[in-house]
Amino acid sequence: MNSLEMLDRLVAFDTVFDRPNAGLIDFVAAWFRAHGIEPKIMPGKQAGFVNLWATVGDCAPEGGVCLSGHTDVVPVDGQPWSSDPFRLVEKDGRLFGRGTCDMKGFCASALAMLPEMIAAPLKRPIHFCLTHTEENGCAGALELVAKIGADLPRPDWAIVGEPTSLRVVSGHKGMRRLNTVVEGQEAHSARTDIGVSAVMTAGRLIARLAEMAEAQKRPGLLQQAFVPPYTTIHVGMVQGGLAPSIIARHCAFCWDIRTLPGTKSQKIVDRFTHWVEDVILPEMRAVGPRSSIRTTTDFDIPPLAVDTNSSAERLVRALTGDREVRCVGYATEAGLFQGQGIDTVLCGPGSIEQAHKPDEFLPLSDLGQCDLLLSRLIRQMC
Secondary structure, eight states: OOHHHHHHHHHTSOOBTTSOOHHHHHHHHHHHHHTTOOOEEEEOSSTTOEEEEEEEOSSOSSSSEEEEEEOOBOOOTTOOOSSOTTSOEEETTEEESTTIIIIIHHHHHHHHTHHHHHHSOOSSOEEEEEESOGGGTOHHHHHHHTTBTTTBOOOSEEEEOOSBTTOOBOEEOEEEEEEEEEEOBOEETTOTTTOBOHHHHHHHHHHHHHHHHHHTTOGGGOOTTSSSSSOEEEEEEEEEOSOTTEEOSEEEEEEEEEEOTTOOHHHHHHHHHHHIIIIIHHHHHHHOTTOEEEEEEEEEEOOBOOOTTSHHHHHHHHHHOOOOOOEESSOOTHHHHHHTTOEEEEOOSSBGGGTTSTTOEEEHHHHHHHHHHHHHHHHHTO
8 A cells, every 4th residue: 555545544534633533543553463563552541542653673672763643633614625525635736635734644654654664674663653632732642652661662763744844843832721710700780899700800811911922022032943933822712701781700711822942831820820819819809709710721732942963853854955944833742752852853744834724735746755755764774
C-alpha cells in the first residue's frame, strides 16, 4: 500500500477529536501485525480513545527517532465542503479531505514506508507514535509521553509531522486553556443595589485580561521569531444571563494563554487570581455574601523552546537542506517530548494555512516529497 492509498484509508475514518479513534488504530495495528510487528495499544481515559506505539528495527529499542502524529481531526460541522470530507478526492494535484493536511498525510507517508524500514539494516530504531485528541489539548500525547522511559523506549529524537510544508520548525508557543465561572446574586434589574451581576463582573475580568495581554507586548518580552512576537491572552467564549430584566447570577468564559518559550503561564494566572481575590471578590461579597469566582485549567501544553544546536535540528536539516529558523504560534506535543529530554522538531507535509478549513487539502507533490524525506531518514538510521 503506497502513501496515497494509505491516506485514502485514514481519511475514511471519522476521527473528529470528540469521537473515538479506535477504528483507525485497529486498522493501523493490523498493518503493523501484517508486517510482523506487534504494536503497543494504550487505551486512553475515555472508552474508544487509543494511543499506539510501535518500534521498527532488530537493534536495541532505545534511541533512534520517533515519528509522532495525531490521528484526530477538527469538526466539519457547518463548513461549506465541496465534497464528502471523509472521502479522499484528488483534483488538480490536490488531495482534499478532512485531515489530509493536519495531519493524516504525514501519518500515511510514515506508515506506507514501513516495508522499506523493515527491509533496511537499521542500526537505530524508528518509533511510531500515534495519539488521540491532539486537537483538544494533546490529551493522548500527555498520556503517552508520560510512559516514555518506563513502559516505552526513549528515542534520541522526535519529529512531529505537523504541516510545515516540509520545512523545519524549531519552536512553538505553549497553550493553556482555562475556564472562569462567576456566581453572583440574582435580583430585578431595577435593583442593582441588592444584586451582583455575574455578567458585568465577567466583563470586568475580561477587561483585566485584555490589559494583561497588552502588558505582554513590552519590548523586553518580545521574541521576533514568532508571529505575533509576544505571549497572547484571548477570551473566546462567554455564556451567561437568563433575561434582560434579571441581574445575572451565573456567567462563564473560556480563555487561553499562548506563551512564548520562557514565559510561565502560571505567573499570569496567579496575577489574575490575586487581583480577583483582593479587589473583585470583596466588592461582590459586600452585597452578595455567597458570590464566587472560580478559575480552572482544562489543559496546559508546554512550548517548544528553540535549540538550533540540538541533534534533532541537525538531523532534519541534513535531510531537508533547510537552514532557516522558524517558529509557529500553535501548540503541539513537541514541547512534551522536549520536556522528557528528547530533541524535537516539527516537519511535515502540507501548509498550516489549509488546516481546519473547508476543502482542506494536501498537495500531492508534498506527499511524494514526504516519502522521499522519510526514505532518506531510513538510510540515515542504517
